[in-house]
Amino acid sequence: MIEIRENLYWVGVKDWELKKFHGDEFETENGSTYNSYLIKGSKMTVLVDTCWGPFKESYLADLERTVGLAHIDCLICQHTETDHSGAMVALAEKRPDLPIYCTAKAKQFLESQYHGEWNCITVKTGDKLDIGGYELLFLEAPMLHWPDTMFTYINGMSVLLSNDAFGQHYVTGGLYNDEADPCILWQEAMKYYANIVSPYARMVKPKIDQCISMGLAPEIICPSHGVIWRDNPMQIVEKYLAWSAAYKENQVAIIYDTMWHETKAMAEALGRGVTEAGMTAKVINAARTGETLVLTEAFRSAGILVGSPTVNNGITHAMAAVMEGLKHLKLTGKQGAAFGSYGWSGEGAGLLQAHLEAAGVTIAGGPFKQLHLPKQEELEQLEAFGRQFASDLQK
Numbered sequence: 001m002i003e004i005r006e007n008l009y010w011v012g013v014k015d016w017e018l019k020k021f022h023g024d025e026f027e028t029e030n031g032s033t034y035n036s037y038l039i040k041g042s043k044m045t046v047l048v049d050t051c052w053g054p055f056k057e058s059y060l061a062d063l064e065r066t067v068g069l070a071h072i073d074c075l076i077c078q079h080t081e082t083d084h085s086g087a088m089v090a091l092a093e094k095r096p097d098l099p100i101y102c103t104a105k106a107k108q109f110l111e112s113q114y115h116g117e118w119n120c121i122t123v124k125t126g127d128k129l130d131i132g133g134y135e136l137l138f139l140e141a142p143m144l145h146w147p148d149t150m151f152t153y154i155n156g157m158s159v160l161l162s163n164d165a166f167g168q169h170y171v172t173g174g175l176y177n178d179e180a181d182p183c184i185l186w187q188e189a190m191k192y193y194a195n196i197v198s199p200y201a202r203m204v205k206p207k208i209d210q211c212i213s214m215g216l217a218p219e220i221i222c223p224s225h226g227v228i229w230r231d232n233p234m235q236i237v238e239k240y241l242a243w244s245a246a247y248k249e250n251q252v253a254i255i256y257d258t259m260w261h262e263t264k265a266m267a268e269a270l271g272r273g274v275t276e277a278g279m280t281a282k283v284i285n286a287a288r289t290g291e292t293l294v295l296t297e298a299f300r301s302a303g304i305l306v307g308s309p310t311v312n313n314g315i316t317h318a319m320a321a322v323m324e325g326l327k328h329l330k331l332t333g334k335q336g337a338a339f340g341s342y343g344w345s346g347e348g349a350g351l352l353q354a355h356l357e358a359a360g361v362t363i364a365g366g367p368f369k370q371l372h373l374p375k376q377e378e379l380e381q382l383e384a385f386g387r388q389f390a391s392d393l394q395k
């Protein structure tokens, strides 16, 4: 139990060992945290979110030791995904009377995930709870990133508890953004946004606008993963506004897979052209790079070039996974092209182009099909396309 400010405490869990999240979907090289908070009002002591199930015993034992489960007056369940609700059932077994404040959708999700019924009190945007000295204001935040999600604002303390929004899968020895390595922090914040929030980017600005219109001015933002934003908390809000508005950097992601280095030679030639035109080229072998990172590089790029050899009339497994992931992100404002080597049937590049189009990427040329190993003049043609593609992106 660590004091954040008077009457607000972090009671969460640090998971230093976590390497995969959402099953095996999301790579978490820097671990994660399951942030749970305790608010002490003069009338009520309030627990906000719990932790992932594997940690429930130590989590509840810590709460018992530091607070006393009998002294908790209610739980606020901001989101029912199991990394935050995993200890809820065990808590409710010890405290079956415990009121659980949540959205109507969260009540449904608790019942369908855990097959039980609890003392749920459903709330909507604008509902308030007077806990004595502070007032908790609830804001539904559907699709940021589940339909059940809500935020909680502590009036009288100027603290926003934002659940998954503004989070990062990043565990540190401390609790706060000003104690973290800024390079890792921003990489993890972007990786988290790109892979988890980007599919619902259209919800971001309206929710932030609503918070502003309701007069919220957080001095601290407490997400449910990673560090707490206490130093200039609006910096992550500003990033979310930028990231949700067809974000792009002066970069082209060249994402490929290769069998006998023919498609690799094409990718590198494209990369040389992009670099000559003054853009950053990220040449990424998808089979040798975590997909979460690959998709983050696609997210931050203005251009996306994708390559695969033709394999059994299709594309490689690694590129199939990347193209499925790219569709999930629902990126806007990206341009791209497809390429790939072949030996006889040659469908790979065309299939990749169709995947790009399905992902909402505007096709700028190609598909570039290469019979086996490119000759010098064919490499020079790819370099020329890379130059032209990058030049056009910068206009």
Ligand code: FEO
Binding pocket: 079, 081, 082, 083, 084, 145, 146, 164, 224, 225
């Ligand atoms: Fe951190 Fe959507 O759970």
